[in-house]
Amino acid sequence: MEPLRGAIRTYAWGSRTAIAEFTGRPVPAAHPEAELWLGAHPGDPAWLETADGEASLLDVLTADWEGQLGAVAHARFGDRLPFLVKVLAADEPLSLQAHPSTMQAIEGYEREERLGVPVSSPIRNYRDTSHKPELLVALQPFEALAGFRPAARTIELLRALAVSDLDPFIDLLGACPDGGQSDADGLRALFTTWITAPQPDLDVLVPAVLEGAIQYLSSEAGEFAAEAKTVLELGERYPGDAGVLAALLLNRVSLAPGEAIFLSAGNLHTYLHGVGLEVMANSDNVLRGGLTPKHVDVPELLRVLDFTPTTEEALRAAVHTDGPEVVYQTPAEEFAVSRLTLDGAYLGHELDAPAHHDGPQILLCTEGSVTVHAKTGTLTLHRGESAWVPSDDGPIRLLAQQPTALFRATIGL
Numbered sequence: 001m002e003p004l005r006g007a008i009r010t011y012a013w014g015s016r017t018a019i020a021e022f023t024g025r026p027v028p029a030a031h032p033e034a035e036l037w038l039g040a041h042p043g044d045p046a047w048l049e050t051a052d053g054e055a056s057l058l059d060v061l062t063a064d065w066e067g068q069l070g071a072v073a074h075a076r077f078g079d080r081l082p083f084l085v086k087v088l089a090a091d092e093p094l095s096l097q098a099h100p101s102t103m104q105a106i107e108g109y110e111r112e113e114r115l116g117v118p119v120s121s122p123i124r125n126y127r128d129t130s131h132k133p134e135l136l137v138a139l140q141p142f143e144a145l146a147g148f149r150p151a152a153r154t155i156e157l158l159r160a161l162a163v164s165d166l167d168p169f170i171d172l173l174g175a176c177p178d179g180g181q182s183d184a185d186g187l188r189a190l191f192t193t194w195i196t197a198p199q200p201d202l203d204v205l206v207p208a209v210l211e212g213a214i215q216y217l218s219s220e221a222g223e224f225a226a227e228a229k230t231v232l233e234l235g236e237r238y239p240g241d242a243g244v245l246a247a248l249l250l251n252r253v254s255l256a257p258g259e260a261i262f263l264s265a266g267n268l269h270t271y272l273h274g275v276g277l278e279v280m281a282n283s284d285n286v287l288r289g290g291l292t293p294k295h296v297d298v299p300e301l302l303r304v305l306d307f308t309p310t311t312e313e314a315l316r317a318a319v320h321t322d323g324p325e326v327v328y329q330t331p332a333e334e335f336a337v338s339r340l341t342l343d344g345a346y347l348g349h350e351l352d353a354p355a356h357h358d359g360p361q362i363l364l365c366t367e368g369s370v371t372v373h374a375k376t377g378t379l380t381l382h383r384g385e386s387a388w389v390p391s392d393d394g395p396i397r398l399l400a401q402q403p404t405a406l407f408r409a410t411i412g413l
């Protein structure tokens with residue numbers, strides 16, 4: 001077990017305060033810091049603080065995959081750490097995006113290899129052959145858009161905005177369910193129409209929708225106030241972007257600290273604001289759908305998107321509570337995530353914290369401080385600090401003297 005120092009990623013949508021404050025560095029940071037990567041992604045591995053100085057977690061793994069991952073994880077995933085942990089701090093909305101299924105990722109990667117698009121190219125969609133299911137746990141209040149809302153509810157929203165220019169599109173969404181059109185068909189038709197609309201049309205429609213949102217918010221703050229505010233905020237940043245219209249079709253999700261959503265393949269989503277812990281399969285495969293100056297490959301996005309409607313409730317990850325440990329339930333094999341809350345009766349004495357298999361663990365303390373005992377050593381993690389526990393160094397025991405929260409990520413088998 002060693003202390004793990006994350007790799008900080010600076011993107012324009014990040015925060016100059018949240019990650020710097022969390023990791024105990026000077027505030028404000030010189031650049032907006034968006035993500036803290038705790039993993040072994042070749043693009044930006046985290047660093048182990050060993051007795052001989054810092055070592056890349058990827059290099060340490062590469063020297064002994066089976067010993068570090070354990071026999072079970074190594075047999076299943078081979079020579080790779082299958083998950084990546086990120087602390088994400090969004091001061092501004094991210095791009096609208098979706099991630100491919102495994103089949104789509106393999107097919108897309110091979111296609112782009114055949115076409116000779118360099119892996120580092122900004123127009124490359126598939127940088128590896130993995131799907132990228134992701135779990136987002138709010139560390140502070142967190143706002144997101146995710147998954148297509150059931151069509152009937154979206155029709156209510158579009159009608160509430162009272163924008164006559166939207167009428168033909170409402171018809172597209174509501175086109176005679178008796179005629180056999182499913183919600184998914186209507187959503188696909190409408191989203192495709194908007195995302196492929198000529199710019200002059202968008203330059204009329206987006207401002208009309210923003211005007212509708214302003215009118216809606218100035219009358220009575222109705223049931224769609226959060227949706228209307230979000231559309232206004234996105235429209236101010238990206239005037240004329242089809243993604244502003246697409247945002248009208250997605251569930252507006254507000255998470256309190258500790259609450260989580262799970263995003264499976266094809267789910268169109270964006271994070272709007274907040275600080276969260278994101279755990280995902282170790283992949284960088286992103287198809288963008290607007291709200292970004294970056295490359296948007298519309299045909300590829302349409303191939304990957306899942307238009308089956310879902311609700312905010314369905315996106316939320318259920319939890320299973322086991323003593324002080326709350327385990328987030330997801331279907332992902334690559335990762336399992338839990339939160340250990342040590343307070344009250346759990347303070348002041350040592351607690352066994354076995355994982356349910358011998359896979360490797362990444363620990364991240366988000367409140368208080370905790371002493372972690374592993375087979376070969378002991379270390380104390382304060383808020384913002386993390387540790388790598390290789391397979392052969394578990395199970396761990398924990399001791400906290402003050403209220404403490406510790407996240408654990410491991411494999412999901």
Ligand SMILES: [Zn+2]
Nearest residue numbers: 097099134269
């Ligand atoms: Zn995502």
